[in-house]
Amino acid sequence: MKKFKSLVASALALTLLVGCSSGNGGTAASTGSESGASGGAKTYNVGVAIYQFDDNFMTLYRNELESYFKSLETDSVKYNVTIVDGKNDMAEQTNQVENFITQKMDVIILNLVQTSSADAVIDKVVAAGIPLVLINREPLGDNGDESYAGILDNANVCYIGADARQSGTFQGEIVAELPDKGDINGDGKISYVMIEGDPENVDAQYRTEYSVKALTDAGLKVECLDDQVGNWAQAKGQEIAANALTQYGDKVEVIFCNNDAMALGAAAAITAAGRTVGKDIYLLGVDALEECVEMVNNGEMTGTVLNDHVGQSHTAVDVAVKALNGEKIDNYYWVDYVKVTKK
Numbered sequence: 001m002k003k004f005k006s007l008v009a010s011a012l013a014l015t016l017l018v019g020c021s022s023g024n025g026g027t028a029a030s031t032g033s034e035s036g037a038s039g040g041a042k043t044y045n046v047g048v049a050i051y052q053f054d055d056n057f058m059t060l061y062r063n064e065l066e067s068y069f070k071s072l073e074t075d076s077v078k079y080n081v082t083i084v085d086g087k088n089d090m091a092e093q094t095n096q097v098e099n100f101i102t103q104k105m106d107v108i109i110l111n112l113v114q115t116s117s118a119d120a121v122i123d124k125v126v127a128a129g130i131p132l133v134l135i136n137r138e139p140l141g142d143n144g145d146e147s148y149a150g151i152l153d154n155a156n157v158c159y160i161g162a163d164a165r166q167s168g169t170f171q172g173e174i175v176a177e178l179p180d181k182g183d184i185n186g187d188g189k190i191s192y193v194m195i196e197g198d199p200e201n202v203d204a205q206y207r208t209e210y211s212v213k214a215l216t217d218a219g220l221k222v223e224c225l226d227d228q229v230g231n232w233a234q235a236k237g238q239e240i241a242a243n244a245l246t247q248y249g250d251k252v253e254v255i256f257c258n259n260d261a262m263a264l265g266a267a268a269a270i271t272a273a274g275r276t277v278g279k280d281i282y283l284l285g286v287d288a289l290e291e292c293v294e295m296v297n298n299g300e301m302t303g304t305v306l307n308d309h310v311g312q313s314h315t316a317v318d319v320a321v322k323a324l325n326g327e328k329i330d331n332y333y334w335v336d337y338v339k340v341t342k343k
């Protein structure tokens with residue numbers, strides 16, 4: 001698996017360079033604290049650092065995380081959960097994690113701002129003897145390799161996520177399964193626009209690569225008209241889609257967005273350009289935000305992919321609780337994506 005992943009990562013690094021122009025163990029149990037306020041119950045302090053509150057998907061994720069911790073409370077066990085906003089600033093997040101260490105959190109759940117800073121942060125938490133549950137942003141080495149695998153091999157550090165290759169593949173398959181296979185104008189190739197999330201993030205890298213790979217694997221020809229970074233944000237998605245539609249007009253057959261927030265923006269740009277999803281253009285996202293699932297069902301989006309925030313947040317909490325109980329945890333936990341097309 002590791003070997004395969006680093007192979008994929010190297011291939012990926014190469015693809016990113018080429019870009020659009022190609023035309024194509026230990027069980028150090030935390031003690032918790034006895035708290036009079038909660039009637040003699042044991043209270044565990046949980047520090048949760050989110051990369052940025054202003055992110056649709058991570059908002060669903062952190063709300064679910066918090067309410068699931070609450071649902072697990074009993075008369076004898078309480079979870080005192082502190083959630084902080086990294087504001088997409090790694091220096092800020094490092095401070096927040098250092099504060100968690102000073103505050104002697106019993107477990108830390110971390111959604112890294114910058115995965116390339118993973119080693120420094122992980123080192124600090126490990127040195128403090130606090131179990132660390134990384135979520136949503138998988139730490140890879142600076143070169144996209146798995147140089148952090150050794151750190152993740154630490155007995156009390158794990159990553160919980162979804163394999164973004166799967167989500168990209170599902171996006172491409174949804175297009176390949178359309179009656180015209182995405183080739184609306186019948187010129188023998190699928191001309192697409194790619195709107196990417198944060199390029200440092202493996203979710204963005206893999207979705208960009210694997211959505212197109214699913215098409216070429218199906219024997220289809222592709223043409224990349226434009227590939228721009230929208231940083232997961234709706235407004236940016238709208239701006240990029242609007243520009244691409246102005247520049248390339250009817251040539252644009254498919255707009256792939258690395259997430260639904262950007263697809264919501266692209267949908268607005270599509271309407272403003274007088275185009276109609278399902279008729280003269282296709283639109284794909286990832287996350288399955290409630291409003292996007294509705295849009296898929298009424299034809300305003302071609303498809304999305306469920307990024308299971310419930311499964312991921314519950315797994316993160318369950319693993320954190322295991323670590324709190326001094327049980328052995330694995331280093332990786334994976335949650336599946338699910339294809340979402342019109343019911």
Ligand code: GAL
Pocket residue numbers: 055056057058136137197201203232258259260261286287307
């Ligand atoms: C992705 C998700 C995006 C964004 C990103 C943040 O998994 O699809 O919408 O939340 O995580 O890292």
